[in-house]
Amino acid sequence: LKMKLLIMLSIAASALAIGAPGVRVWGAGSDEANGLYLPARGSSRREFTNSMGIELRRFRDEPTEWRIRYPKGPVLYAVVNESAQVVPDRAWLPIKGEYPVPRFDLNVDLETAEDAAMYPGDGPAEKAILQAEQAFSMGDHPAVLDHALQGLATEEEMSPKLRAQLEFNAAKALHIMDRLPEAIEHLQRTVEADPRHNKAYGLLGALYSLTDRPDESLEALKTGTEVHAHDSYMFGALASRYQDRGDLENAITALEQAVVVLEEQGVPPYAIDHGHKKKPLHWGRALHALEQIYHDAGRREDAEAILQKGYDLGVWRFKWQPNIYHSDAYIPSPKPVWDDRSDPLYPTEIVDLLEANYEQILEEVAELMEDERVIAEVDEESLHDSGAWDIFRLIKDGNWIEQNGKLAPHTFSVLQQIPDLHQCVETTCSELGVYVSRLHPGTHVVPHVGPTTKRLRLHLPLFVPEGLSMRVADQVVTWTPGKVLAFDDSFQHEVWHNGTEDRVVLIVDIWQPDL
Numbered sequence: 001l002k003m004k005l006l007i008m009l010s011i012a013a014s015a016l017a018i019g020a021p022g023v024r025v026w027g028a029g030s031d032e033a034n035g036l037y038l039p040a041r042g043s044s045r046r047e048f049t050n051s052m053g054i055e056l057r058r059f060r061d062e063p064t065e066w067r068i069r070y071p072k073g074p075v076l077y078a079v080v081n082e083s084a085q086v087v088p089d090r091a092w093l094p095i096k097g098e099y100p101v102p103r104f105d106l107n108v109d110l111e112t113a114e115d116a117a118m119y120p121g122d123g124p125a126e127k128a129i130l131q132a133e134q135a136f137s138m139g140d141h142p143a144v145l146d147h148a149l150q151g152l153a154t155e156e157e158m159s160p161k162l163r164a165q166l167e168f169n170a171a172k173a174l175h176i177m178d179r180l181p182e183a184i185e186h187l188q189r190t191v192e193a194d195p196r197h198n199k200a201y202g203l204l205g206a207l208y209s210l211t212d213r214p215d216e217s218l219e220a221l222k223t224g225t226e227v228h229a230h231d232s233y234m235f236g237a238l239a240s241r242y243q244d245r246g247d248l249e250n251a252i253t254a255l256e257q258a259v260v261v262l263e264e265q266g267v268p269p270y271a272i273d274h275g276h277k278k279k280p281l282h283w284g285r286a287l288h289a290l291e292q293i294y295h296d297a298g299r300r301e302d303a304e305a306i307l308q309k310g311y312d313l314g315v316w317r318f319k320w321q322p323n324i325y326h327s328d329a330y331i332p333s334p335k336p337v338w339d340d341r342s343d344p345l346y347p348t349e350i351v352d353l354l355e356a357n358y359e360q361i362l363e364e365v366a367e368l369m370e371d372e373r374v375i376a377e378v379d380e381e382s383l384h385d386s387g388a389w390d391i392f393r394l395i396k397d398g399n400w401i402e403q404n405g406k407l408a409p410h411t412f413s414v415l416q417q418i419p420d421l422h423q424c425v426e427t428t429c430s431e432l433g434v435y436v437s438r439l440h441p442g443t444h445v446v447p448h449v450g451p452t453t454k455r456l457r458l459h460l461p462l463f464v465p466e467g468l469s470m471r472v473a474d475q476v477v478t479w480t481p482g483k484v485l486a487f488d489d490s491f492q493h494e495v496w497h498n499g500t501e502d503r504v505v506l507i508v509d510i511w512q513p514d515l
Helices: 002-011 015-019 124-137 141-153 160-176 180-193 200-210 214-227 232-244 248-265 281-296 300-313 348-356 358-370 409-415 419-427
Strands: 035-038 047-049 055-058 065-069 075-080 091-094 103-106 271-273 276-278 384-386 389-396 434-439 444-448 455-463 468-472 475-477 485-487 493-497 503-511
Touching: 124 141, 124 160, 141 160, 160 180, 160 200, 180 200, 200 214, 200 232, 214 232, 232 248, 232 281, 248 281, 281 300, 281 444, 348 358, 348 455, 348 503, 358 409, 358 434, 358 455, 358 503, 389 409, 389 419, 419 503
Parallel strands: 075 103
Antiparallel strands: 035 091, 047 055, 055 065, 065 075, 271 276, 384 444, 389 434, 434 503, 444 493, 455 485, 455 503, 468 475, 468 493
16 A cells, blocks of 8 residues: 555656746746646637646636646636737746636736747657657557657757656656566656656656665655655655655654645645535645654654644544545544444444344354364554454455355344445445454554544454553543444544453444434
């Protein structure tokens, strides 16, 4: 998971680098200019994506209004002046104002020779870049590679930036085609041609890591942060690399700098898209990673301060629910632990069913623990940093595990009486699961949050030795054998097992009662 996240962070274009004043977005010319290429006013095209990944769409079909979406960033709106002069299908628009702002006007004046020189020409290199972009948008990566190589093979003299963009296009295609050594060679030539290329260092760091070259990966990302000191993604990727090496001090420094960059650039924690709040990943990724690494370093007060900062900014809905991927479509009441059995929403029927069958379930699970036919899965998400944690699944990804059900027939029959589980199986939902969880002595389950706000997690404690506790948000709870513990696992929680015997509970997910 960490490697996938690193690749995502590395490949993602930096919205800050792209939109910052003084940075050109596309084509050759002066780096002192500041602007974007848009489709020409009057063009039949409704959308366009330039070589840096900025998406442009016609807004409300108005001929002079365009929506600008930065990669992984906020949505802005641009008004093209009626006096805009354009070349076929593109207009160079120097931005008037600073990024980011909710709305800004574009002051277009292309009458000077200097402005005219900013247009990409019609040579083979420029055409190859446009063709590669079109192929990339269609997912035709071999064609992207072919166009990039054809552009590089031309005998014409081209600017270093054009050469760098062709090299980078080739590298992107080779990476997706899993030809990593060749991709690295093209990335090396990218930064040779343009030492300030805004995406090459991140991808180079990721590919060095994938090819077991950790030292070169670290150096590439360090260079990236020096060249692009305003790129929060680059600092996040560097922090991940330091963390892989066990260097928490430098990892924390890099993540803290990512937060400083976001603050200095004034990047909002969310954007408005068609009237809806949309959370960009800049703040969420940086704050969540920093909070986690503070925990790893034993700095709990700092970790809690980051949770509060995310809440204050609006990055997450509740202080103890730091998951930027939770959908805003359903936001439950902020109730981490459901311990009030008089609450009308309390799932009394399901809880009574489980508790009434406690003795039979306990007996069956005790036999399972001794049964050689049982192959327990280990914690596949690596949520514990000490000890051992294994599980025996009865429902996964909306499917009954019939083979395991035959080993625990009474437990299986009880579960099949729960309407929520039937509905999940009928729709093959991924939100609800059922499994026996065995936590070995000395295990610490690190702070984490569940993937959805739509479920309530029920623990039926079976074997509960001394020395156990669980934190849910800011509440510390423990287990009583035979008495269901209900909590919302979308809130941050962690577990400590300081006892000497295994802890075993039956975990049953149901829908949030107020869903």
